[in-house]
Amino acid sequence: MKINATDTVRFDGVGSNGFSSGAFSRVSTGAVGNGSDIQIxxxxxxxxxxxxxxxSTLGEGNAGRIKINATDTVRFDxxxxxxxxxxxxxxHYLFGSLLQR
Incomplete structure (x- = not known):
């Protein structure tokens, strides 16, 4: 997934359904393959x-990478x-355990 913007990309808050806003790439349980990168x-x-x-990956394969290229500021808050x-x-979830890379 690639997001290109000349000014600002903003992900903010939680929806009324309780889910966070954001960008996500996932390989589901039982699936085989690599997840896509998120590039902003x-x-x-x-x-x-x-x-x-x-x-993330819950299946067999690699999670994608998160790549951020910003000419001004990056803020997580x-x-x-x-x-x-x-x-x-x-x-990465592997055989019931969590590996964070």
């Missing part, structure tokens, strides 16, 4: 109030109403 090219990036960027902190993560 922008002036500024804001991930706030519990929003997050995430690549705050907690969402669901209790999650604004963040970026790349997670």
């Amino acid at each position: 090219n922008t002036g500024s990036l804001e991930v706030t109030n519990g929003a997050f960027l995430s690549t 705050g907690f969402g109403s669901n209790g999650f902190i604004s963040s970026a993560s790349r997670l």
Whole structure:
């Protein structure tokens, strides 16, 4: 997934369904293959109030990478109403255990 913006990319908060806003790439349980990268090219990036960027694999394969290219600022700030902190993560689940890379 590639997001290109000349000004600001903003992910903010939690929806009424309790899910955080953000960008996500995932290989599901039982699936085989690699997840796609999340690449953001922008002036500024804001991930706030519990929003997050995430690549993960629950199946067999590699999670994608998170690549941020910003010419100005990158800001991760705050907690969402669901209790999650604004963040970026790349997670691999292997045989019932969690490996964070």
